[in-house]
Ligand SMILES: [Fe+2]
């Protein structure tokens with residue numbers, strides 16, 4: 001892996017390079033500054049590209065830089081009890097836990113941008129995808145700084161309590177797959193945050209801390225709903241693209257492909273060398289290169305023209321029945337022609353070794369987006385989902401009970417997904433964002 005700089009993001013950086021700089025920055029406050037400056041430059045057009053022209057040497061870190069020297073990390077079971085908010089120490093512990101979760105949420109947002117932005121070949125993500133996760137990163141950063149300030153106002157500080165890093169463990173378990181990452185981080189952990197957040201608000205409100213309660217209820221809660229919504233929206237998008245129900249939106253940096261191909265044609269490579277167009281395509285993350293998304297869709301007989309559903313970029317979200325007449329949507333591949341989530345794991349971080357868009361075949365094994373979601377969660381999250389669910393908040397995020405009830409733990413019983421083979425190896429992380437939304 002190339003040594004990454006922790007220098008500040010600058011005007012000549014691409015979005016992915018800025019994201020890598022945030023991830024490489026250990027100090028949480030500097031991480032926040034880097035986040036805000038990146039968001040500003042992305043929004044005002046200073047940052048023009050998702051990836052630099054030459055990007056295949058870049059790779060998302062296995063673990064973001066963190067202030068482990070200032071914030072002591074312990075095993076999940078050893079984290080201090082937070083209590084019910086009846087004492088100042090309990091309220092400090094509750095706020096501290098929330099600050100830590102939000103700080104991780106900043107890194108998780110940028111990890112999505114960097115890790116899957118560098119897998120252009122496999123996912124062909126449009127600019128709207130990056131807009132969404134830049135907004136999520138900005139929100140999480142605002143949550144972190146506001147909660148950290150509140151923690152200091154009640155007489156404590158970030159680093160005063162030991163913490164655990166369970167959220168990153170589940171991120172690492174889904175580093176190979178964008179659909180798995182979206183399902184587990186955004187539709188399991190963040191949704192769990194929505195379930196428990198009203199209770200956390202009550203712990204503050206019932207114990208005389210109206211200010212912390214208002215921050216959680218009025219600022220953080222509605223934005224966390226939008227983060228779950230982003231996860232749902234892009235899972236739906238990937239599912240619909242795989243089934244030919246909507247054409248893939250134009251990939252970000254598409255102009256780079258055109259420029260690279262023109263340059264390659266102007267300066268043809270020697271015959272013994274790689275084909276010029278193919279090399280240019282590779283440099284630009286061309287989806288038509290062997291194994292890329294467009295090539296994979298053609299191979300599977302999925303149309304990519306506008307004859308498919310016309311929902312366009314991922315913003316549409318909801319109606320998966322609009323183009324249900326698609327032949328592909330009613331003819332999922334036989335099991336022998338598919339590749340499950342585990343087999344779909346290419347080298348994390350992208351680069352020339354990227355696997356084919358195996359997620360397409362995996363999505364096509366399932367007759368509905370909800371069924372695909374269930375499969376992703378069972379494969380990558382062990383433990384079942386813990387009721388009671390915040391149905392109202394989940395509905396506002398765009399997913400109803402048909403998404404999560406089949407995954408629920410039986411009341412007082414064993415986890416619903418305990419039989420999954422990965423569970424035996426302990427690979428999927430069974431952690432909970434059980435204090436506040438991330
Ligand atoms: Fe969030």
Ligand SMILES: [Fe+2]
Pocket residue numbers: 102105139140143220224437438
């Ligand atoms: Fe948050």
